[in-house]
Amino acid sequence: MRKIVSVFLVIGVVIFNFGFFLPGIVEASSLTTLSDKVSNLTTGALASHIIKFTTPTGIASGETVILTFDNGTSTVGVTASDVTVLDDATPITVNAGFPSGSNWGFVNTSSTVLTFTTGSGTVAASSVITITLNGTNKITNGSVGTTLLRITGTLGNDDTGEVSIPIISNGVVNISAEVLGSISFTMSSNAIYFGNLRTTSPCFAQNTNPGNVACPTTSESEALNFTVGTNAPNGYSVTIQGDTLRSGSNTIDALPVNTASSFGNEQFGLRINASGGFGIVTAPYSAAGYAYTGTSSTPAQIASFTGPSATTTYSVRYLANISDLTEAGSYATAHTYVATGNF
Amino acid sequence: MLIFRKKFVQYIYLGVIISIFLIPISYIYASLSCSITTSAGCGSGTVILRMSGSTNAHAELPSQSTANYDNNVVCCTGVMGLSNSCSETNKVTIARLSGVTNAHTERNTEANANYTQNACLSSIYTGDEITLAYQALNCNSYDTTLFSMEKTPTNSMVGGPSAYNNKVCAKIISQSISFNLNHNSVGFGNLIPTAIRYATNDGLGSSSEVESYNISVNTNAPAGYGVYVSGDSPKKGSTIITPIGGVNTVPSAGNNAFGIRAVATGGNGGVVNPYDGAGFAYDANSTTPTTIATAPTGNGVTTNYSIRTVATIDSFLEAGSYSTNLTYFVTANF
Numbered sequence: 001m002r003k004i005v006s007v008f009l010v011i012g013v014v015i016f017n018f019g020f021f022l023p024g025i026v027e028a029s030s031l032t033t034l035s036d037k038v039s040n041l042t043t044g045a046l047a048s049h050i051i052k053f054t055t056p057t058g059i060a061s062g063e064t065v066i067l068t069f070d071n072g073t074s075t076v077g078v079t080a081s082d083v084t085v086l087d088d089a090t091p092i093t094v095n096a097g098f099p100s101g102s103n104w105g106f107v108n109t110s111s112t113v114l115t116f117t118t119g120s121g122t123v124a125a126s127s128v129i130t131i132t133l134n135g136t137n138k139i140t141n142g143s144v145g146t147t148l149l150r151i152t153g154t155l156g157n158d159d160t161g162e163v164s165i166p167i168i169s170n171g172v173v174n175i176s177a178e179v180l181g182s183i184s185f186t187m188s189s190n191a192i193y194f195g196n197l198r199t200t201s202p203c204f205a206q207n208t209n210p211g212n213v214a215c216p217t218t219s220e221s222e223a224l225n226f227t228v229g230t231n232a233p234n235g236y237s238v239t240i241q242g243d244t245l246r247s248g249s250n251t252i253d254a255l256p257v258n259t260a261s262s263f264g265n266e267q268f269g270l271r272i273n274a275s276g277g278f279g280i281v282t283a284p285y286s287a288a289g290y291a292y293t294g295t296s297s298t299p300a301q302i303a304s305f306t307g308p309s310a311t312t313t314y315s316v317r318y319l320a321n322i323s324d325l326t327e328a329g330s331y332a333t334a335h336t337y338v339a340t341g342n343f
Numbered sequence: 344m345l346i347f348r349k350k351f352v353q354y355i356y357l358g359v360i361i362s363i364f365l366i367p368i369s370y371i372y373a374s375l376s377c378s379i380t381t382s383a384g385c386g387s388g389t390v391i392l393r394m395s396g397s398t399n400a401h402a403e404l405p406s407q408s409t410a411n412y413d414n415n416v417v418c419c420t421g422v423m424g425l426s427n428s429c430s431e432t433n434k435v436t437i438a439r440l441s442g443v444t445n446a447h448t449e450r451n452t453e454a455n456a457n458y459t460q461n462a463c464l465s466s467i468y469t470g471d472e473i474t475l476a477y478q479a480l481n482c483n484s485y486d487t488t489l490f491s492m493e494k495t496p497t498n499s500m501v502g503g504p505s506a507y508n509n510k511v512c513a514k515i516i517s518q519s520i521s522f523n524l525n526h527n528s529v530g531f532g533n534l535i536p537t538a539i540r541y542a543t544n545d546g547l548g549s550s551s552e553v554e555s556y557n558i559s560v561n562t563n564a565p566a567g568y569g570v571y572v573s574g575d576s577p578k579k580g581s582t583i584i585t586p587i588g589g590v591n592t593v594p595s596a597g598n599n600a601f602g603i604r605a606v607a608t609g610g611n612g613g614v615v616n617p618y619d620g621a622g623f624a625y626d627a628n629s630t631t632p633t634t635i636a637t638a639p640t641g642n643g644v645t646t647n648y649s650i651r652t653v654a655t656i657d658s659f660l661e662a663g664s665y666s667t668n669l670t671y672f673v674t675a676n677f
Contacts, residue, residue: 033566037674039573039632041522146520148472162472163677164518164564170527173556173669175542177531177577177584177654181662231662308661343662 031161072142082135279312591620610646
């Protein structure tokens with residue numbers, strides 16, 4: 001007797017909780033955990049949508065899922081190729097028009113309605129459906145206010161759900177900043193010295209005065225350096241202007257092209273090494289030899305870069321050689337270095 | 344026999360307990376529900392109409408307090424922000440009354456001159472969608488039956504939902520979501536490598552941290568919401584001020600850096616990592632948004648998010664005008 005009562009009670013509980021006592025009545029359920037992630041909430045903006053909902057009763061083959069937007073939202077132009085669908089994590093291919101096999105069908109029913117029809121597969125109860133509308137053709141937001149997305153159709157037991165989306169006048173912040181142009185330029189020395197030039201060895205300038213002695217620096221050495229750095233969009237150039245070494249009307253011949261040092265021959269020139277930043281030495285000053293093409297009236301470009309550059313250090317080496325015929329005297333010149341930013 | 348009775352009672356208790364745990368989840372979801380009860384019994388519910396009886400009754404407005412109308416009030420519950428005020432923006436007229444009390448009723452579609460009083464069902468939330476219908480026999484497709492009318496369209500007595508075949512039906516899609524952004528243009532002014540700058544809504548920038556703009560969110564979405572932002576770091580052509588990235592960092596002057604942080608006040612929304620620290624971060628771009636705030640539930644209280652925006656540059660960032668558009672959006676989880 002007790003077993004019989006127990007069995008009837010258990011059956012009764014199951015029948016009550018699962019609604020078997022009204023087998024002829026099937027009520028629509030509410031879709032749950034609905035959201036629509038709209039990429040831009042600005043009125044009239046083109047926006048992508050990621051629509052998610054949980055189906056409490058599942059979706060059978062051949063049932064419809066209808067998305068209806070209000071508030072002036074426009075789905076015009078949205079096609080099947082703009083849509084992706086996930087059943088939980090499983091992608092479902094979407095066809096234009098009718099479903100095919102397990103593929104869902106898609107129809108842009110009107111300017112506010114998109115209709116999906118499931119294929120041969122079924123969606124299990126409690127599955128999360130994700131519909132992403134993020135193709136070439138976007139949905140156009142409606143008016144300022146609340147847009148209601150209704151999800152209806154024959155899915156499950158004609159299950160339904162709604163999602164509210166706030167549409168505002170402008171959801172975008174424009175952020176601006178100015179970066180002012182700047183350029184830095186330094187020179188390490190303003191006077192360099194050769195000492196007494198001689199025919200038996202090359203002579204390189206130095207930044208200390210050796211006095212009236214034979215040229216003390218006979219191997220290449222830095223005479224001075226200059227540095228340049230800038231944020232100029234088109235970079236910078238550095239020029240040098242001034243004569244070759246001169247004593248009255250007498251001069252030491254400048255090297256017009258990059259030439260190796262040859263003591264015993266009259267030569268005046270310089271070469272430059274660059275380090276740091278992006279700056280580069282201009283030919284003919286970048287090679288192993290020496291040259292000088294500037295004059296007192298015409299500057300010669302010695303370095304440059306085409307864009308912003310961190311600081312580049314240019315090491316300048318000056319060469320002076322004389323021949324037996326070079327006129328005696330005190331030779332000097334002034335070289336003016338100019339850095340120009342190209343903003 | 345006594346033992347059997349004890350077991351029987353235990354089985355009954357067991358069945359009740361199982362029933363409670365197995366109640367279908369759809370039963371739990373709140374929706375508009377109205378019933379006839381007493382004025383005192385309505386408690387925290389909203390009275391939308393008072394009646395002199397459960398059938399063949401006159402009506403009076405909820406604002407009245409005639410004693411013999413206290414025992415048959417239409418009491419509605421289940422929706423947050425429900426109201427009977429006809430002054431609310433979001434409302435429907437459920438019936439027109441011939442007076443504030445002792446009144447006959449007519450449909451809201453009628454316009455008889457002596458029906459000067461409106462009884463309303465309204466919501467303080469503009470996002471709620473309130474739908475009313477006059478249907479015969481039942482209120483299928485609606486949440487609830489408010490009351491019934493003896494005849495339509497006018498000069499009608501009223502009664503409870505089962506009194507007459509002319510049903511007055513209502514449904515509320517109770518979703519509210521508001522989102523506001525208080526400025527659409529901010530600026531740093533001149534960025535320099537020797538200092539940190541903060542964007543301000545006058546475009547000039549500041550050397551000390553200040554609010555650039557704020558956003559506010561309010562919703563009743565059961566599962567809360569997320570606030571997101573997308574957009575590149577400020578750039579000039581292909582030259583970009585380096586975004587700080589996904590780790591909250593205090594930037595130092597002289598380095599290329601752009602970031603935001605947020606401070607939340609009010610409501611139950613909160614700023615999420617990495618935007619909740621003392622430093623700054625930015626790990627979104629024009630195609631991939633980042634989450635800056637969430638709320639676990641929508642409690643109907645506004646949360647304000649104060650957004651602060653920082654930038655600094657090195658000496659060799661290309662000169663010129665830098666800008667970007669950051670798009671903020673909220674997604675409620677209903």
